Amino acid sequence: MKTILFVCTGNTCRSSMAESMMRKMLEDAGEATKGIQVISAGTAAAKGQGASKHAVQVMQEKNIDLHKHRATPLTKGLIDQADLILTMTRNHKSQVLSMAPDAAYKTFTLKEYAGRLGDDKEIITEIEKLQGMIQKKKIDFYKKYEDEIIPLRNQRKELIDRLQVIDDRIKELEKEMAKTIENEQREVTYLQDMLPSVDILDPFGQPSWIYRECAKEIEEALKVIIQKITDK
Known part of the structure; x- marks a missing residue:
């Protein structure tokens, strides 16, 4: 270190x-x-x-x-x-x-x-496991759609007149990605609320x-x- x-x-x-x-x-x-x-x-x-x-x-x-x-x-x-x-x-x-x-x-x-x-260690372990699952799903999602997302992001910078169309498609993809992790994310939020310490x-x-x-x-x-x- x-x-x-x-x-x-x-x-x-x-x-x-x-x-x-x-x-x-x-x-x-x-x-x-x-x-x-x-x-x-x-x-x-x-x-x-x-x-x-x-x-x-x-x-x-x-x-x-x-x-x-x-x-x-x-x-x-x-x-x-x-x-x-x-x-x-x-x-x-x-x-x-x-x-x-x-x-x-x-x-x-x-x-x-x-x-x-103290007794919160089990909760922390579960949170870390869920966050690992979330990260993996995000990586898998972007790998699946990277051929579409990367060109869209490049076009957004270069073609101002098409910006709204591109933004709409990116938002659709992000919403779809969010749906794939919503159960784990809900559990993370619930468990984090139990950890004021x-x-x-x-x-x-x-x-x-x-x-x-x-x-x-x-x-x-x-x-x-x-x-x-x-x-x-």
Whole structure:
């Protein structure tokens, strides 16, 4: 493992704290974690924005300086660069996978990867199985229709006057594809609704004690992950 990417929404609170705490833990772990790079990004980050005031304050209490942190927008390039992607919530995970479906094998919520799910592990296993089925059906579907879809997409760029006709056909194909996975997708949604524990608390706009609780929650998960890394 060379690069760990933390992902949240704005990259000024949760992922910035996770990045800075993880970096300090890796330094404390010494030689066992040498060479591991830690970065963070936000799905809706404003490039260059500083860490939130309370995030800076709470990290100062841990002797970590976040004053120089600047938000980084999440890109496909960052996803491809990372060897492990840890998101703060299931929604962030979904956004990562919508940008890079092939990153599913290395993308987890922080709590998922830390294994701090207790009795929820069976549900997670079932979700992953269903998501695997969904991905396979999508791949099979596009393989079946790629000879039609690819030329249509090319024509859409070149022939503006035929754009509506092409769009209509693409929508028909997408609706047909959606029907092939609707049962599995419904089950995934149902099971995900049973998993409130996999998201990291969002402290944005809250008082400093909420940030402190969020940092504590992240830190506990990171301790488990550091143990996983150093045990390998």
